[in-house]
Amino acid sequence: MTRMPPILIAAGLLCASAIHARNEAPPPAPVKLAPGAGAEAVQATCTVCHPAAMFTAKRLNRRQWGDVVDQMINKGAQVSDENYDVIVDYLARNYAADEAPQPARG
Numbered sequence: 001m002t003r004m005p006p007i008l009i010a011a012g013l014l015c016a017s018a019i020h021a022r023n024e025a026p027p028p029a030p031v032k033l034a035p036g037a038g039a040e041a042v043q044a045t046c047t048v049c050h051p052a053a054m055f056t057a058k059r060l061n062r063r064q065w066g067d068v069v070d071q072m073i074n075k076g077a078q079v080s081d082e083n084y085d086v087i088v089d090y091l092a093r094n095y096a097a098d099e100a101p102q103p104a105r106g
């Protein structure tokens with residue numbers, strides 16, 4: 001299989017971005033985190049691998065956010081002991097699940 005010379009790839013990218021600039025609205029601004037204690041820690045810790053939009057659309061309770069942060073630590077997120085609670089508290093406060101009444105168990 002033949003590889004495309006880099007100059008062609010570069011030319012293709014230039015064309016693509018020129019078309020993009022002409023026909024489309026500017027890309028949406030990146031999601032802004034809700035301000036408050038922990039915002040900076042979350043910004044610094046949780047936007048390294050993916051945009052904040054990955055988690056700002058979620059609505060979870062504190063225990064579930066703790067699980068998410070644990071999972072991210074397993075994926076390689078650098079969360080100090082000091083920041084762990086700050087981050088989980090921030091997420092649970094700003095992206096909280098609606099506390100819907102639990103259905104009665106029969």
Ligand code: HEC
Nearest residue numbers: 045046048049050054055058068069072075076077078087
């Ligand atoms: C080391 C890289 C890394 C860091 C740092 C990181 N994440 Fe992730 N995160 C990932 C990867 C990779 C995925 C995609 C997992 C997948 O597709 O299954 C992901 C996915 C997610 C998801 C979506 C999970 C789902 O099932 O929908 C959430 C929510 C999330 N991250 C939150 C966070 C939060 C909160 C932090 C900060 C504590 C964080 N991430 C930091 C790597 C990271």
